[in-house]
Amino acid sequence: MNPAIEEHLATNLYFDRTFNSEAAKILPGEYYYTAKPMLIVTVLGSCVAACIRDRVSGIGGMNHFMLPDGGGDPGSPTSASMRYGAYAMEVLINQLLKAGARRENFEAKVFGGGNVLRGFTAINVGERNARFVREFLRAENIRIVAEDMNDIHPRKVYFFPQTGKVLVKKLRQLNNYTLVKREQVYAHQLQNNAVAGDVDLF
Amino acid sequence: MADPNTKFLVVDDFSTMRRIVRNLLKELGYSNVEEAEDGADGLAKLKAGGFDFVVSDWNMPNMDGLTMLQQIRADANLSKIPVLMVTAEAKKENIIAAAQAGANGYVVKPFTAATLDEKLSKIFEKMEKAGA
Numbered sequence: 001m002n003p004a005i006e007e008h009l010a011t012n013l014y015f016d017r018t019f020n021s022e023a024a025k026i027l028p029g030e031y032y033y034t035a036k037p038m039l040i041v042t043v044l045g046s047c048v049a050a051c052i053r054d055r056v057s058g059i060g061g062m063n064h065f066m067l068p069d070g071g072g073d074p075g076s077p078t079s080a081s082m083r084y085g086a087y088a089m090e091v092l093i094n095q096l097l098k099a100g101a102r103r104e105n106f107e108a109k110v111f112g113g114g115n116v117l118r119g120f121t122a123i124n125v126g127e128r129n130a131r132f133v134r135e136f137l138r139a140e141n142i143r144i145v146a147e148d149m150n151d152i153h154p155r156k157v158y159f160f161p162q163t164g165k166v167l168v169k170k171l172r173q174l175n176n177y178t179l180v181k182r183e184q185v186y187a188h189q190l191q192n193n194a195v196a197g198d199v200d201l202f
Numbered sequence: 203m204a205d206p207n208t209k210f211l212v213v214d215d216f217s218t219m220r221r222i223v224r225n226l227l228k229e230l231g232y233s234n235v236e237e238a239e240d241g242a243d244g245l246a247k248l249k250a251g252g253f254d255f256v257v258s259d260w261n262m263p264n265m266d267g268l269t270m271l272q273q274i275r276a277d278a279n280l281s282k283i284p285v286l287m288v289t290a291e292a293k294k295e296n297i298i299a300a301a302q303a304g305a306n307g308y309v310v311k312p313f314t315a316a317t318l319d320e321k322l323s324k325i326f327e328k329m330e331k332a333g334a
Contacts (some may be wrong), residue, residue, distance in 0.1 A: 029240075082222060083311075083314075086216065086222060086312070087290060087311045090290050094261040094290060097263065098261065111251065139217050139218050139221075140217060194308050
């Protein structure tokens, strides 16, 4: 059996000198959440990131994912795309709730979904990811208070959960090869691994 | 496949997840499905009667899936109803706790229709044997 797809808590923690703050950097397929005054940073191409926080307690977190291209009708509620996307969102939200956040206090800011893989794939992967995250949050009654999605540029996103502030830098001049490469590897993993948990007990 | 009229209760705090499970069940031929949005809501619906099978999430506000399972097992009218836990929690201690509380099966998200089918068949098979 293929290894299962699983969302991971980011492990790349560092001290960010620019913002004089503890920081967590998240990669595709990862998430991070905190109740502390720190920042969470990621670089997005066609992937999307949802920054979700409790606006009362300041507990917040960010994920970073894309929908797998699992064949069949990706819009169907039982497609691999939908199942994985919903799972990626649920993992982050469950952790926030467990940390003490309250669902009724949630607000979200969403980023990414740029058409940066154009030329590599026939469909606009970024747009599909962006649409999913908007629709998911609407269905779950989580208000989107800010967004910067689609377009063709990669983005670097800094999220400060305690205040809710987000800084987005569009990367126009950068050599994006590393980013594109990383997303392709991630997309490939999603495609080859079963969109299924690997625990099989009783 | 068991009786297609088997009445399911799907308990999950994410409407997206309830919709996914409902549609997976439909693909497997079960369309008699109702939903509850947390353990407390689920337990109230179960107490009102008529359900044959529970598919429940773990992490939910008000009452989580494990507590609901424990209350089901402690209630003489509901104690025999099969409960399949469907959760994003893949940790061993969660699985053990669910088994100890009397879960009939455990599926880790994100799962496929095939996995759900296999778990349901297994549970129906065991029930038949127990009933025979």
